[in-house]
Every structure is written in C-alpha cells, then in structure tokens.
Amino acid sequence: MPYFDFIWELTENGNVAHIAENGLTPDDVEPIVLNPDRVGVSRSSGRPIAFGETKDGRVIAVVYDQIDKFTVYPITAFEVED
Numbered sequence: 344m345p346y347f348d349f350i351w352e353l354t355e356n357g358n359v360a361h362i363a364e365n366g367l368t369p370d371d372v373e374p375i376v377l378n379p380d381r382v383g384v385s386r387s388s389g390r391p392i393a394f395g396e397t398k399d400g401r402v403i404a405v406v407y408d409q410i411d412k413f414t415v416y417p418i419t420a421f422e423v424e425d
Contacts, residue, residue: 375397376407
C-alpha cells in the first residue's frame with residue numbers, strides 16, 4: 344500500500360466542504376486513495392480517480408491531483424452505483 348500525505352482545506356470552499364456536500368469525510372476518502380479497488384482517469388477532468396468501498400459499505404469515487412510522489416490533493420468524492 345502506498346503512503347501519501349493528504350492536503351485538506353478546512354475553508355468554506357475547500358475540499359473538505361466539497362466532499363461533505365456528498366455526505367463524505369476525509370476518513371472516508373483517504374483509505375480509498377491509499378488502497379483502491381480500481382483506478383482510472385476521470386472522464387470530465389482527466390485527473391486520476393480511485394474507486395473503493397467505505398467502512399460503512401458505500402462505493403465511492405475519489406478524484407484527486409497527485410502533487411508529487413507523496414502528496415495528494417483530493418478534488419472531490421462521491422458515491423457511485425455498484
């Protein structure tokens with residue numbers, strides 16, 4: 344499993360607020376990026392996307408930027424149909 348530092352912005356328009364709009368938290372998102380079931384490229388943004396299951400059983404997608412070898416900036420995360 345890779346190691347990443349995550350950049351979380353705790354501002355009104357930051358990524359924490361953005362994923363919260365979709366009912367998710369950083370604790371939901373980080374394990375998916377660290378150990379995804381599937382990875383790909385977002386059709387809408389061209390950014391990396393990781394898919395996986397949260398602890399409570401929801402399947403989510405996480406779109407992120409890879410800042411450098413060890414740093415990830417989650418852009419958005421949302422629940423997807425199985």
